[in-house]
Each structure stands twice: as structure tokens, then as C-alpha cells.
Amino acid sequence: MPRTLIAGNWKMNGLIANLAEVERVSAAVSPSSEGPELLLCLPATLIAAASSRSDGSHLKIGGETCHPKEKGAHTGDISAEMLKDAGASYVIVGHSERRADCGETDQIVASQAAAALRAGLTPIICVGETLSQRDAGDVLDVISTQMAGSIPENAAAGAIVVAYEPVWAIGTGRVASSEQIAEVHRLVRDLLVKRFGDAGRGTRILYGGSMNPGNAAEILGVDEVNGGLIGGASLKADDFLAIYRLAAQ
Numbered sequence: 001m002p003r004t005l006i007a008g009n010w011k012m013n014g015l016i017a018n019l020a021e022v023e024r025v026s027a028a029v030s031p032s033s034e035g036p037e038l039l040l041c042l043p044a045t046l047i048a049a050a051s052s053r054s055d056g057s058h059l060k061i062g063g064e065t066c067h068p069k070e071k072g073a074h075t076g077d078i079s080a081e082m083l084k085d086a087g088a089s090y091v092i093v094g095h096s097e098r099r100a101d102c103g104e105t106d107q108i109v110a111s112q113a114a115a116a117l118r119a120g121l122t123p124i125i126c127v128g129e130t131l132s133q134r135d136a137g138d139v140l141d142v143i144s145t146q147m148a149g150s151i152p153e154n155a156a157a158g159a160i161v162v163a164y165e166p167v168w169a170i171g172t173g174r175v176a177s178s179e180q181i182a183e184v185h186r187l188v189r190d191l192l193v194k195r196f197g198d199a200g201r202g203t204r205i206l207y208g209g210s211m212n213p214g215n216a217a218e219i220l221g222v223d224e225v226n227g228g229l230i231g232g233a234s235l236k237a238d239d240f241l242a243i244y245r246l247a248a249q
């Protein structure tokens with residue numbers, strides 16, 4: 001069984017004052033914890049400070065996106081190497097908000113994930129269908145296409161994480177049913193095994209979309225769910241830790 005990963009995604013939320021929440025999370029878990037991995041992906045402005053404030057703790061810090069290149073004339077962008085330098089160990093790539101807001105295609109997402117691997121970060125590669133794609137019965141096709149296009153050539157099964165986030169469940173309070181989650185996670189697992197052989201059984205597959213302390217136990221109990229990517233409920237230390245504790249049971 002792959003080790004569970006409980007990952008927060010603060011999105012475009014958080015000022016220096018909110019680092020108190022990061023400190024509360026890192027102080028609440030024992031440094032030697034053998035339970036699930038615990039991660040907060042933060043706005044780039046907070047990564048260096050959050051990393052130093054959680055140094056030596058069980059909590060890891062990640063970024064929310066990265067540019068495919070290492071450096072150069074790309075005003076406003078942030079490279080995977082810069083995230084690593086600031087103390088990150090993970091980075092989310094291909095979140096549906098970036099696919100929609102910034103026109104990030106599968107090809108761009110694959111190049112960002114490759115950049116993460118180059119820099120020594122673990123990419124969390126997001127896939128997920130929109131409501132109209134689900135209504136049209138295209139879920140499995142959409143996920144298969146995103147999986148084929150978004151995982152870079154040079155990836156090893158253990159070096160990446162995949163997150164299934166149905167777009168209609170993100171920030172809406174509308175959670176996918178256990179059956180819907182199980183169906184897609186099974187498909188993702190099959191695709192990983194096809195691509196990586198047996199090693200594909202070790203890749204973590206996270207669920208994301210309106211996960212909270214009230215529904216986390218059920219979601220985490222679904223077959224092939226190896227953790228969660230949590231937006232809104234990761235902003236408050238109490239909620240995020242409640243989900244972590246459920247995962248640790």
C-alpha cells in the first residue's frame with residue numbers, strides 16, 4: 001500500500017499573518033511520525049518563511065505551480081528550482097484552475113512535471129473532468145487523455161503523485177460519491193500499471209474536491225484512494241489536522 005499523503009492547497013490565499021496556521025499544523029504532529037505524509041502547498045510568497053517555521057517537523061511545504069524552464073526571461077514566473085531553493089519538496093501541476101485560468105494544456109503540464117522532477121521536487125499531477133464532460137458520459141476518456149498527456153516521459157512511478165479532482169466538486173461543497181471516486185481511481189490505477197508495470201501500484205492517487213473533516217473518512221476509505229488534496233479545509237489548522245488524524249487511524 002502506498003503511504004497516504006494529506007496535502008493542502010491554499011490557492012491564492014494567505015498572508016504572513018496566516019503562517020500562524022502553518023505553525024499550528026507543524027507543532028501538532030510529532031516530528032518522527034510514521035503515519036501519513038503531511039504537506040501544505042502554499043502561495044510562493046509564503047514558501048520560504050513556512051519552510052523555516054516548520055523546519056525539522058513532519059510537515060512538508062510545496063508550491064502550487066512552476067514554470068517548465070529552470071530560469072530566464074519569464075517575468076512573474078517561478079521555476080521548480082526556485083521552489084526547491086525556498087524549501088519546497090512538492091509542487092502541484094495542472095490544477096484545473098490553472099488549466100482554465102492560464103490555458104495550461106496537458107503538454108504544458110507534462111513539461112512542468114518534468115521540471116519538478118529535474119529540480120528534485122515531487123509533482124502532484126492533477127486530472128479531472130468538468131460537469132459537462134461528466135454529463136456527456138466522457139469521464140473515462142477525459143481522464144485517460146489527461147493521464148497520457150500530463151505525465152512526463154522521464155517520470156518514475158514512485159516520483160510522482162496523481163490527484164483526481166472533478167472540477168465540479170472543487171470549492172462547491174459538492175463531493176463526488178464513493179462510487180464515482182472508486183470508478184476513476186480504479187481507471188487511474190490501471191493506467192499507471194499499464195505505463196509503469198507493477199511499480200504503478202505504488203504511485204499515490206489523491207482525491208480532491210470539497211473534502212472536509214465530515215466526509216474525509218468515507219473518501220479515504222474508498223479503494224485506491226491514497227490521500228487527499230484539500231483546498232478550503234486546509235486553510236484552518238483545526239480542520240486540516242482533523243482530516244490528517246482521520247487518515248492516520
Ligand code: PGA
Binds near residue numbers: 165209
Ligand atoms: P476544495 O479544493 O477542497 O476547496 O474543493 C480542492 C482543490 O482544488 O485542490
